[in-house]
Amino acid sequence: MEIINIEVDFLVVGGGTAGCMAAVKAKQKSPDSSVLVLEKANIRRSGAIAMGMDGVNTAVIPGNSTPEQYVREITIANDGILDQSAVHKTGLLGFDVIQELEEWGVKFQKDNEGKYDLKQVHRVGKYVLPMPEGKDLKKILSRQVKRNKIKVINRVMATSVLTQNGRAIGITGLDVRSGDMYVIKSKAILLCTGACGRLGLPASGYLYGTYENPTNAGDGYSMAYQAGAKLSNIECFQINPLIKDYNGPACAYVASPFGAYTANATGNRFISCDYWSGQMMLEVWRELNSGKGPVHLKMYHLDESTISEIESILFDNERPSRERFHAGRGENYRRDGVEMNISEIGLCSGHSASGVQVDEFMRTSIPGLYAAGDMANVPHNYMIGAFVSGRVAAEHAMDYIKDIDHGDVDSDFINTERERLLAPLNNPNGIPHTQVEYKLRRFVNDYLQPPKSPKNMKIGLEKFIDYKNVLDELGARDPHELMRCMEIHFIRDCAEMAAKASLYRTESRWGLYHYRLDFPNRNDDEWMCNTIIKKSLENNEMTIFKEDLKPYLFDVNLNKEKYDVSVA
Amino acid sequence: MALTNNRVDVPVIVDESKCLDKCKACIEVCPLDVLVKNPDTGKAYMKYDECWFCLPCEKECPTGAITVQIPFLLR
Ligand code: SF4
Numbered sequence A: 001m002e003i004i005n006i007e008v009d010f011l012v013v014g015g016g017t018a019g020c021m022a023a024v025k026a027k028q029k030s031p032d033s034s035v036l037v038l039e040k041a042n043i044r045r046s047g048a049i050a051m052g053m054d055g056v057n058t059a060v061i062p063g064n065s066t067p068e069q070y071v072r073e074i075t076i077a078n079d080g081i082l083d084q085s086a087v088h089k090t091g092l093l094g095f096d097v098i099q100e101l102e103e104w105g106v107k108f109q110k111d112n113e114g115k116y117d118l119k120q121v122h123r124v125g126k127y128v129l130p131m132p133e134g135k136d137l138k139k140i141l142s143r144q145v146k147r148n149k150i151k152v153i154n155r156v157m158a159t160s161v162l163t164q165n166g167r168a169i170g171i172t173g174l175d176v177r178s179g180d181m182y183v184i185k186s187k188a189i190l191l192c193t194g195a196c197g198r199l200g201l202p203a204s205g206y207l208y209g210t211y212e213n214p215t216n217a218g219d220g221y222s223m224a225y226q227a228g229a230k231l232s233n234i235e236c237f238q239i240n241p242l243i244k245d246y247n248g249p250a251c252a253y254v255a256s257p258f259g260a261y262t263a264n265a266t267g268n269r270f271i272s273c274d275y276w277s278g279q280m281m282l283e284v285w286r287e288l289n290s291g292k293g294p295v296h297l298k299m300y301h302l303d304e305s306t307i308s309e310i311e312s313i314l315f316d317n318e319r320p321s322r323e324r325f326h327a328g329r330g331e332n333y334r335r336d337g338v339e340m341n342i343s344e345i346g347l348c349s350g351h352s353a354s355g356v357q358v359d360e361f362m363r364t365s366i367p368g369l370y371a372a373g374d375m376a377n378v379p380h381n382y383m384i385g386a387f388v389s390g391r392v393a394a395e396h397a398m399d400y401i402k403d404i405d406h407g408d409v410d411s412d413f414i415n416t417e418r419e420r421l422l423a424p425l426n427n428p429n430g431i432p433h434t435q436v437e438y439k440l441r442r443f444v445n446d447y448l449q450p451p452k453s454p455k456n457m458k459i460g461l462e463k464f465i466d467y468k469n470v471l472d473e474l475g476a477r478d479p480h481e482l483m484r485c486m487e488i489h490f491i492r493d494c495a496e497m498a499a500k501a502s503l504y505r506t507e508s509r510w511g512l513y514h515y516r517l518d519f520p521n522r523n524d525d526e527w528m529c530n531t532i533i534k535k536s537l538e539n540n541e542m543t544i545f546k547e548d549l550k551p552y553l554f555d556v557n558l559n560k561e562k563y564d565v566s567v568a
Numbered sequence B: 001m002a003l004t005n006n007r008v009d010v011p012v013i014v015d016e017s018k019c020l021d022k023c024k025a026c027i028e029v030c031p032l033d034v035l036v037k038n039p040d041t042g043k044a045y046m047k048y049d050e051c052w053f054c055l056p057c058e059k060e061c062p063t064g065a066i067t068v069q070i071p072f073l074l075r
């Protein structure tokens, strides 16, 4: 294991949606600075949108909606827990991003008059803008990175954040093909490594049959935590209504503007709005538990040309293999509903609202460390939010680094990290990562899948803490297997945080995401606040505490405006 | 600890007669990094059963040598 040393001005960890945008914006703002994108896969096809995206879910377009309306809707959808100023950024800058993407060659749907063809999927307001030709989105982004002459290192996975006196000064990384170790010093670091998509175990039992790109194993959640950054509201899980077994989105967002809807076994509607929220997931859970399941996305009542049009979008974008999945089972949307199920849990602020705590400039609680995209806690941020947060972080960071020198790397820390990375390789006959990961994630299902019970969560928490010892038994025969082993460290950290936070918030909130059987009601008197997880720097223990919400920019009366999507 | 080799049905199938010795396109784009070249034959194959059935490998193969199946457990 050789050690490769690199020094840059601005380091972007993760070359997905947020990362590519951040790198381009950093370079545009400060052309003389050195910007590096570190990517564990290959930026051409990496991150959540490796195979494109069929539309944007949070488009605030002048004439259709205002940033204030958008902030209000997300405030209500997220039961009041948010930093409105960060969500406001998504509303303010989203239109800019859409226009810039268009200049880069991304096509958005327009009507006959050439206006953006927005659709209503949210409870109130039109924020969904289809991109029927969105399949090459990631290729277009990586082309922009190249065009701006930004340095990219593919196939290197970051493993830890380096700090000095409480400031972030770099990262360590692992070359997942050669097994070499990277030590990269940077004046500012942006973590944008996506969701923790490999937390719960899919019902199929296939470790990588996840909703999120399985490369996204909670890397950034774990690295930020280990470096001492604050994470917030980790008990607000990501749970999605997905195509059973396939685990991809059924895509009511795409299909519902054409007249499709989510139905129960008798073919009737039971939710009034297909926008994903914890409240909607709770309705799905109730329906399944009242004998009216399975639920399905219903299209069979539509005419042939409409169904063909929906298919042409769904089979070409985001998860194109769904076509062969249905074909293999002899299913046809003209006759069959798309059977849906409640997914295993994950962590993702792009969909729900848990992640590394950031302010409106995407600063974490550690100077020099930024977070963006799915791992940064800006509720319901989706793809446009990833672009915006990447851009905001980069632009702020380029100012921050102006008067800053590189830090000094602690050689003891590097040696310890090197030992940690070498351990599985020195133990090639140790327990294979597949088995270690399977059992960990099965425990996540057993003890954390909502609805949540206190004793279950306590057992889970103990198991996850004990599991540190199991990680010592991991064996790897090559650098690829070592990558998977180190990812299990990330997953374990996320599991412990998920249990700890879920136990701490003694109320129910966000529908199914944090539905506690022992505290079934929302309790605004005590819990209209953030829960913060942070590693104690004295004893390395996980601590958790309450923190006040930032004052709202826009008043919302949450007692009057309840997020209710049930069909009466 | 003894390690056994369990047989698994892998999702990605490469038609070796179509796979070009000098090409590495599928190997470079796979997000999970599960495809490699067999050093003896110069042909690509799936070394690790860790597939997201996302299709970049198949789409970027210049000769159509790759077929991605839905992994058996989900199929
Ligand atoms: S389908 Fe995706 S994960 Fe599977 S081998 Fe191809 S590129 Fe890799």
Ligand code: SF4
Binding pocket: B014, B018, B019, B020, B023, B024, B025, B026, B027, B043, B044, B060, B061, B062, B063, B064, B065, B066
């Ligand atoms: S892309 Fe196709 S031709 Fe190229 S190595 Fe892979 S299978 Fe062979």
